[in-house]
Amino acid sequence: SLANGKPYTHRVHNVGDTTKDVFLVQFLQVPRSAPAPPVATVAAENLEARVYNWLLAPGATSAMHTHERPYLIVASTLLRLKITTADGKSNAEEMKSGDFHWVDSKVTHTLTNEGEAQGQIVEIELK
Numbered sequence: 001s002l003a004n005g006k007p008y009t010h011r012v013h014n015v016g017d018t019t020k021d022v023f024l025v026q027f028l029q030v031p032r033s034a035p036a037p038p039v040a041t042v043a044a045e046n047l048e049a050r051v052y053n054w055l056l057a058p059g060a061t062s063a064m065h066t067h068e069r070p071y072l073i074v075a076s077t078l079l080r081l082k083i084t085t086a087d088g089k090s091n092a093e094e095m096k097s098g099d100f101h102w103v104d105s106k107v108t109h110t111l112t113n114e115g116e117a118q119g120q121i122v123e124i125e126l127k
Contacts, residue, residue, distance in 0.1 A: 030126050048126065061112040067125055
């Protein structure tokens, strides 16, 4: 793995009583052009990526936003997620905690929680 461009070794140890999911995302190459502007409030970022944390109440929809760069979307909770693109086309699917999708093209969309409980989605976007 790399930290600040330098290799390092690490270990993850769960000291609690419940199972935890751990996601390790390593970008081996990022776009060489200037970063795209943020699409929403940035939860975290480094030189390679930005993280967006979407907490969606039942029936809630995010603002329409455009990802200029490739990104990874990860479900942190169980939810029925509907993604609607700028042209009005939508797709809904049940996502379990840990389910993910890599999107490798420019996308303009909203995220809607069609479930009955609060849902959480994390998007990790290349800069």
